[in-house]
Amino acid sequence: MSGPQCCENPPTLDPSSGAGHVEQLGGLDAYVVGSQDSKLAIVLLSDIFGYEAPNFRKLADKVTAAGFYVVAPDYFYGDSYDPENAERPIPVWVKDHGVESGFDDTLPVVQVLKSKGISKIGAAGFCWGKGVVELGKRELIQAGVLLHPALVTPDDIEGVKVPIAVLGVEIDEMAPPELLIQFEEVLTAKPEVDRFVKVFPKTSHGWTVRYKDEDEAAAMEAHSDMIQWFVKYVK
Numbered sequence: 001m002s003g004p005q006c007c008e009n010p011p012t013l014d015p016s017s018g019a020g021h022v023e024q025l026g027g028l029d030a031y032v033v034g035s036q037d038s039k040l041a042i043v044l045l046s047d048i049f050g051y052e053a054p055n056f057r058k059l060a061d062k063v064t065a066a067g068f069y070v071v072a073p074d075y076f077y078g079d080s081y082d083p084e085n086a087e088r089p090i091p092v093w094v095k096d097h098g099v100e101s102g103f104d105d106t107l108p109v110v111q112v113l114k115s116k117g118i119s120k121i122g123a124a125g126f127c128w129g130k131g132v133v134e135l136g137k138r139e140l141i142q143a144g145v146l147l148h149p150a151l152v153t154p155d156d157i158e159g160v161k162v163p164i165a166v167l168g169v170e171i172d173e174m175a176p177p178e179l180l181i182q183f184e185e186v187l188t189a190k191p192e193v194d195r196f197v198k199v200f201p202k203t204s205h206g207w208t209v210r211y212k213d214e215d216e217a218a219a220m221e222a223h224s225d226m227i228q229w230f231v232k233y234v235k
Contacts (some may be wrong), residue, residue: 002165005173006127006150007090009212010083011053018057020070024064026108028073032059034064039119040234043109044072045129047209048093050080056126056209059223066227068122069234071113075105075128099151102131110140122234124226125149126209127174143233145226147208150174154182158190164184165196165229167201167222182184196229 006051011060015022020033031051042063046056051072056130060070076149099164102125113121124145132144145165146152147167153173157164163189168180176198187195200207200218211219 005171006048007081007083008204008206009210010056011049011210012050014040014054015052015175017052019053019061020057020064025071025073026110027176028075028077028104028109028113028126031060031069032069033057033060034069036069036116038067038069039117040067041069041071041113041118042234043106043113043121044070044134045075045106045122045123045125045131046072046080047127048076048081048090048097048204049210050074050076053209057212059209063224063227063230066231069118071109073105073109073213075102078160086089097128098129100134101127101153102129103134104131106131107140107196108137108203113131119132120234122230124230126213127206130156133160134155136162136164143229145224145229147174147222148172152183152226154228155181155214157183158186160187162192163194163229165198165225165235167198167208168202169205169207169218171203174188174205194233196225198225 035045081102120142122143123141123145133156135141136144143163184197207215208222
């Protein structure tokens, strides 16, 4: 996750963006949106730019419109990656925010959601959000989606026990099409786990939440694929 593609087209963070609000959940600040009476929840694990990115929150709002209560935690405790901070380039920043923490910090969030009466949970991870894989290995969620994943291996995918969708792109140093093909081969050998693997052509890593104008149509298609996956397996 230290490649330059993870840092391209950085968003301008806006803590007031989105239709939801921020509250404490499982020890983390979290952007939440949707009816608290819902029994269905989706947890979004952001990329390195965190939960205040407007497009990320816009996507959370879109998922809510499909009938889910959506939670997007601040996994970086106010320290999302800042490309203008020369003292903390990605290799330095990631030492404080390893991808494994996404799983660890989601556990109490899942516990709180269940205590609120949530009966089904899905999770989507963007680049940094490998924690979705670990949640799927332990069957703590009903379904998962990985979007332009980073640091995910075929062995990781082999351990997943819930329906998993992987949305990738043609131009990606972290998850090139060759790796996505390996993911699909691994999942094909596990017929008990439903899967969906898709490669978007002529598109680059990070496109679902940091899309350029020319990638917006592909981003919207990926959003639709993700939501349909959750509607199928979490509703």
